[in-house]
Amino acid sequence: MPEWLTTVLFLLVNGLVWGLIIALIAVGLSLIFGVMGIVNMAHGDIYMIGAVIALTLFPYLGNFWLGLLIVPLIIAAVAIPVERLVLRPYEGHYSVTMIATTGISFILQQVILATYGGIPKQMVNPWPVTFNLFGVAYEGYRFLIAAISILILMSLWVFLYKTSYGILIRASIQDRDMASAMGIDVSRVLMTTFVLGSILAAVGGVLAAPVTQVFYLMGNDVVLLAFIVVIIGGLGSLAGTLVAALGLSSLEGVMSSVLTPIQSKAGILVVMIIILMFRPRGLFGEREG
């Protein structure tokens, strides 16, 4: 194989692995928007907190995988009061939710800065195995990330499309008032959705902790990409989000072979703007209803 092809394929695989983490985060973002009408600026910080908690607990647990199970519980305990007490009155007013969640985002970042400190740290690799990928040594843990993400996304799909509670959530996405009129406890559905979305982001954070720098602003980059993904896929469309996450991340991966990371971000922005010009509601977004 020629060398440039190896490089491109390598970056493509790397991009896809990141794409799966982004997909976890963006699907949560899209779910929260679709069901609750919240534009969640604090979503990236939930991702950050997931990573920080996993890193902090690691010395006590001594086991990475145990952290992966405990973090969702902690996040749920934080997310429920936030949704109930802070965000509930603003749901459906997009601008207001965006401002309110920005406030929450500032609070979360500063609390982590005050307690955890501002120095970037990295998690030890929980599965230090390398594979030979196109003649290059490739971390086995990254494949594990991909496998776990796919597993989570598949179980999310089963939950939303094959269980009765999933039907309730999807009914609330389609028409919240009608769902409420049919006797669905929409209030509980809203809470479940917010917790579910937050857990997806936090799990993304835990999975990403060994392959990225863990510090209090790590969510900003990721939430930017997640928002671009959600916009391109169409707000509230889960399938669109998944397709856009994988497509964009592999595109960014390939672009980064010739451009600097920031130039490839700008390139993705151009892609987003072009798509929005032809489809103002994203690729899979619904028409005005």
Next chain:
Amino acid sequence: MEKKPFLSFFVLSSLLILVLLGFVLPSGVRSLVIQMMIFSIFAMGYDFSFGFTNQCSLGHSIFFGAGAYGAILFILKFKLGVILSLVIGMGIGFLLAVILGLICVRLTEAYFVIVTAIIASVFHLLAMDMTWLTGSDDGLTVTLPTISFGFTELSLYQPMVNYYFVLFFLILTYLVLNKMLKAPLGKIFVSIRENEKRTNFLGYNVFGYKLIAFVVSGVFGALAGGLYALTLRYASADYFSFYWSILPIVWCLIGGLGTLVGCWIGVMLMSLFQYYVSAWFTYYLLVFGILILVILGVSRKGMLGYLLSLRSR
């Protein structure tokens, strides 16, 4: 309409106080007041689009930063005069606002807020990256030439000149924006805010009017950025950061949306708050975040909106 005398009384007395204060203020407080006046220009411009046509842009840091860099770079690289550079900065703000407006304004509310925020973050990243142009985080410092009027020369290094220079632009901004809102244009803006669909049915080009509001707002954002950079003789990539997009929203929400001058109160309170709290508390943004939630929880009409609703009762 019975609100009118109260509002004009508020505006006239504030401006009169500002004119008189210029002579007596000690220098430390004077620079704080100059900063407040610059922020008021930014906030009025922001209120023009958010308060009157309901476009909650999260990308106004782009215009602020563009105005600042426009002013600084043209003095630094092309040795142009202060006023000319400021105007060029506004021109850059205008161009960016037109381009962004054409992309964003026709989107629905949720897409609008997100897309403006995304574009602003990418601008911030680009500004951080292009060190050769922007100086990145360290920024650029500049030595200002004097402003020549033919009969006299003024230098912005004199605090008094700086004060009245900024005050002049504050009054100018108020007069221009107030004139536009008093004209039929303002009525159309309000009707778009109250009911976009119905305004469309009446035959108005809603997209065009919202674009006008967005662009005007962007131009005054650039003016504020330019003045801020000239006052500090400094611009850095930080001017493009998300914080500068959130600030005008907070000012307008505290002071009162859709009143044009209500944001003055917001600016004053926030600047004092920032000045004192950031001095003794490292995690100032934590308090800022809590404050945002409190403001949203208490009232979304703001202080002046609250006062006005008391008077009209």
